[in-house]
Amino acid sequence: MKTKSNLERVLEAGQFAVTGELGPPQSADSEIIRRKAKILKGHVDAFNVTDGQTAVVRMASWAACLIAKEEGLDPIVQMTCRDRNRIALQMDVLGIAALGINNMLCLTGDHQKFGNHPTAKGVYDLDSIQFIKVVKDMRDERKFQCGDEMEVAPRLFVGAAANPFAAPFEFRVVRLSKKVAAGADFIQTQLVYNVDKFAEWMKMVRDRGLHEKVKILAGVGPIKSVGAAKYMKTRVPGMDVPDSVVQRLQGVPKEQVSKEGIKLCVDIINQVRQIDGVAGIHIMAIEWEEAVPEILEAAGLLPRPKFSL
Amino acid sequence: MNAQVRKPFEEVLGYLEGRKKIFLMGCGGCATIFHTGGIRDVDEMAERLTKEGKEIVGKIGLPFGIFTCYLPMSSMFLKEHRQEIEKCDAILMQSCGDGLQAVRGYLEEEMGIVKPMYPSNNALGFSSGGPSKFKEECQACGECELGRTAGICPLVQCPKGLLNGPCGGTTMDGKCEVDPTRDCAWVMIYRRLEELGTLDELLERQEPHDWSKAVRPRALEVEPLELLEELKGTKKAIEALGV
Numbered sequence: 380m381k382t383k384s385n386l387e388r389v390l391e392a393g394q395f396a397v398t399g400e401l402g403p404p405q406s407a408d409s410e411i412i413r414r415k416a417k418i419l420k421g422h423v424d425a426f427n428v429t430d431g432q433t434a435v436v437r438m439a440s441w442a443a444c445l446i447a448k449e450e451g452l453d454p455i456v457q458m459t460c461r462d463r464n465r466i467a468l469q470m471d472v473l474g475i476a477a478l479g480i481n482n483m484l485c486l487t488g489d490h491q492k493f494g495n496h497p498t499a500k501g502v503y504d505l506d507s508i509q510f511i512k513v514v515k516d517m518r519d520e521r522k523f524q525c526g527d528e529m530e531v532a533p534r535l536f537v538g539a540a541a542n543p544f545a546a547p548f549e550f551r552v553v554r555l556s557k558k559v560a561a562g563a564d565f566i567q568t569q570l571v572y573n574v575d576k577f578a579e580w581m582k583m584v585r586d587r588g589l590h591e592k593v594k595i596l597a598g599v600g601p602i603k604s605v606g607a608a609k610y611m612k613t614r615v616p617g618m619d620v621p622d623s624v625v626q627r628l629q630g631v632p633k634e635q636v637s638k639e640g641i642k643l644c645v646d647i648i649n650q651v652r653q654i655d656g657v658a659g660i661h662i663m664a665i666e667w668e669e670a671v672p673e674i675l676e677a678a679g680l681l682p683r684p685k686f687s688l
Numbered sequence: 689m690n691a692q693v694r695k696p697f698e699e700v701l702g703y704l705e706g707r708k709k710i711f712l713m714g715c716g717g718c719a720t721i722f723h724t725g726g727i728r729d730v731d732e733m734a735e736r737l738t739k740e741g742k743e744i745v746g747k748i749g750l751p752f753g754i755f756t757c758y759l760p761m762s763s764m765f766l767k768e769h770r771q772e773i774e775k776c777d778a779i780l781m782q783s784c785g786d787g788l789q790a791v792r793g794y795l796e797e798e799m800g801i802v803k804p805m806y807p808s809n810n811a812l813g814f815s816s817g818g819p820s821k822f823k824e825e826c827q828a829c830g831e832c833e834l835g836r837t838a839g840i841c842p843l844v845q846c847p848k849g850l851l852n853g854p855c856g857g858t859t860m861d862g863k864c865e866v867d868p869t870r871d872c873a874w875v876m877i878y879r880r881l882e883e884l885g886t887l888d889e890l891l892e893r894q895e896p897h898d899w900s901k902a903v904r905p906r907a908l909e910v911e912p913l914e915l916l917e918e919l920k921g922t923k924k925a926i927e928a929l930g931v
Contacts, residue, residue, distance in 0.1 A: 461848075465896060487855050490847055490866050501848065508852040509896045524896065542856030547878045553890050554853040561893060569856055616857040616865035 381518070381564065384481035384536035385453035386425035388686045389659075390565065390594045395652065396659030397680055398455065398567065398596060399423035399671055401447065403438035409446050412438075416450040418668045422675050423452075424683055425482055427567070427661070430457040434494025441475050448480065455538060456480050459488025464504035465513065465524050472514055476533030484538040484567065485510045508554075508561050511539055515562025539563040541595075543580035544573065544619035552583040558593075565594040567661040570611075573619040574650045581654050590656030597651040600663040601644040601670050603637050605629055641674055648678040689718040690784040691815035691822050692725075695808055701740060703806035704778055709745045710737055711769075711776035711803075713791060715783035716750035717757065721818065724809045725782030727751070733782060733808065746772025753922075756787030759794055760915050766794060770801075778804040784811035830901025836894055838880040843897065845873035851894040854878075 380387060389396045399419045404411045419426050428447065430440040444454035456475050458468065475483065487507040491499045505513065513524045514537050521532045539558040543551055555566065571577045577597065584590050602608045605628045612620035624643065631639045644662075651657050660680075664670050675681050704710060712730050719725025727749030734744045748765045756762045766773070773779065773795070781788040788807050795801040815822040827844050833851065834841055843849045847866040854874035857865030862875035881887050 487848055487850060490857070492847070492866050503848045503850070504899070505896050506848070506850045506852050508893060512893065540856060544860075545854065545856055545858040546860055546862040546872065547854075547858075547875055550853060550874070550878050550890065553887075557852055557891065557893055616859045616868075617855075619860070 382481045382534045382536045384425065385686065386455070386482055386565065387536045389424045389684055392684065392686075394684045395680065396425075396594070396596060397423050397675060397683065398659065398661045399426035399668075400429065400661070400663045400665060401426055401443070401668070402429050402432060402665045403440065403443035405435065405437050407438065412443050412446045413450055415668050416447040416452055419671060420450060420452055421683065422672045422681065423662070424659075425453040425455050427455045427457055427484055429665075430459045430486070430488070431462065431494070432457075432489060432665075434461065434489045434491045434496070434499075436495060441471065441478065441480065444475075444480050445478055453482065454480055455482035455484050457484045457486060458510070459486045460503055460505045460507060460510055461488030461491065461501055464502050468505065468510060469513065469517065469523055472517055472533050472535070473529075476535055481534070482536045482538060483514060484540065485514060485563075486540055507539060508557050511537060511558055511561040511563050519562075536564050537562055538565045538567060540568070541566050542569040542617050543571075543577055544569060545617035548576075548580075552580060552587065552589070555584065555593075556587055556589055559589055563593055565596060565658075567596045568598040569617060570598045570600050570663060571647060571651060572611075572624050573621050574647060576619060577651065578654050581656050585656050590658075594658040595656060596659040596661040597654075597657050598661045598663060599644055599647050599651070601637075601667060601674060602628060602640040603667060604640075605636060641670055641677070644670075644674050645677045648674070648680070652678075689721060689815055689822070690786065691812040691824070692719060692722045692784050692809045693812065694724050695810055697736065700780065700806070700808050704737070704742065704780065707777035707804065708743055709775060709777045710742045711745055711773050711779045712737075712747035713756065713779060713781055713783070713787075714747075714749050715754075715756035715762075715787050716752045717755035717783075717787075719756070719783045719787070719809065720750075720752050725756075725787075730782055733780070737780075745776045756781075756783045757790045759790055760912070762787075762791065763794055763798070766791065766799065770799065773799075773801055773803065776803060778806060780806050780808055782808045784809060786811070828902075829897070829899070830906065831898045833894070833897065836889070836892070838877045838884070838886075838889070840873060840877050840880065842873045842877065845876065849897075850874065851897060853890065 401415050428440045428443045440456050444456045447454050485507050491501045516522045518532050521529050541555050608625045608628050611618050628636050628639055648660055712733055714725035714730040723729055730747050730749040734747055746769050748769055754761045792805050814826045815824050817823055854872050858872040862872055864870045864872045
């Protein structure tokens with residue numbers, strides 16, 4: 380065990396892992412975080428707290444992680460390279476580990492153009508792959524990026540994102556292998572709606588033996604409305620929503636669409652579970668956290684494994 | 689080249705308010721290419737300012753190939769026009785900011801002339817192409833990465849400056865999420881490596897970029913050129929091309 384992470388325990392025990400996601404508020408309201416954390420508690424092995432997702436100013440991920448940790452959850456702090464240079468990133472890595480947070484997802488970050496401060500200057504001093512290597516070297520070599528050594532290393536279970544769908548498709552598995560070589564312990568993928576394409580990507584992953592070096596969690600999430608499905612299909616770059624998904628939601632009466640969305644999510648979970656090399660799922664139901672227990676129950680993924688710490 | 693556009697004429701007039709005698713200087717380099725300071729542009733400016741009641745006491749329109757920012761060339765013209773420059777209330781520089789500051793420094797340090805100086809252009813930085821279309825491809829970061837990125841600079845072409853491949857926001861047709869009218873830098877790099885048969889290069893992890901080389905202001909010293917010899921060589925080479 381590299382860390383005290385519950386997620387690492389579940390994965391090391393060979394259990395099919397479940398992670399969730401929580402978006403911090405656009406305010407200093409800690410109660411929202413506690414409320415969302417209580418919904419997820421007991422249903423997921425760990426959960427991500429986003430870091431200024433879509434470049435909108437929200438409570439810092441590490442701070443929201445700490446609040447949720449008080450509720451008894453194992454948080455995964457998300458860290459993007461958009462807002463911090465290599466000095467600030469490493470300072471946060473030290474602080475986050477010192478606060479007892481065990482997991483960190485290293486991301487490049489959504490471009491500032493898409494957020495509520497589009498005139499901001501982006502940093503991008505490091506990219507996600509370079510950042511993964513920095514965190515791994517801090518943990519395993521007790522070294523900063525400059526080569527200086529430290530006394531107490533940050534014990535973090537290091538995660539990375541992967542998008543199996545964006546162009547160029549053939550390069551995506553290469554990029555995954557770079558993330559693995561840089562030191563990623565686990566991977567959470569972009570939302571999977573095109574299961575065939577995902578399976579094709581997973582075959583490329585297995586051909587390279589990457590599934591044996593890194594734990595891959597398939598991204599899944601319920602769709603609440605036909606409009607949301609169409610929006611993701613046409614407006615969210617790098618997302619692959621097949622026509623069949625939109626048609627399935629269109630095929631039921633309006634008041635049953637959200638129920639169908641949950642069923643669809645369960646079906647996708649059942650399909651990706653069958654794919655060799657998939658170690659778990661990452662369920663993203665931002666602002667629809669209530670749906671998570673129902674989905675996991677229907678998918679037969681409850682109760683979650685418990686370990687004495 | 690340093691791409692540039694003209695400032696609004698009203699802004700230029702604003703700088704010259706209260707100054708009657710104006711000296712104009714253009715540039716035979718980039719400013720000629722971008723129609724912001726060639727000989728014709730200097731003549732046009734003289735005409736417009738005259739109409740606004742200014743007195744043009746002198747002007748330097750540099751022939752194409754004579755760069756204002758390269759003082760061994762431009763200073764010959766400055767010396768030639770010393771008297772007019774001394775007479776003027778202000779100098780309007782039809783060049784980039786480099787040209788203006790090179791001339792300001794030379795006038796002060798070498799010719800002992802201190803005059804108010806104003807820009808007529810906004811410089812946009814390095815660009816390549818022509819004769820009509822130009823694009824930005826190099827940001828002069830001081831630590832060139834092109835040898836590791838298939839000759840396409842992702843620090844410039846990718847809005848996130850990613851050195852290890854595309855982000856997750858590349859559209860299905862290979863466009864950039866930040867500006868879907870443009871190809872993703874890493875899709876371009878991928879296609880080029882594919883054509884060169886060296887896709888394996890993508891596996892290599894690129895280390896964080898050394899930004900210390902970009903700390904400003906930068907300065908350096910080189911061996912001076914034998915200017916007239918170089919120009920003779922240029923003339924010969926152009927003649928040999930038969931143009």
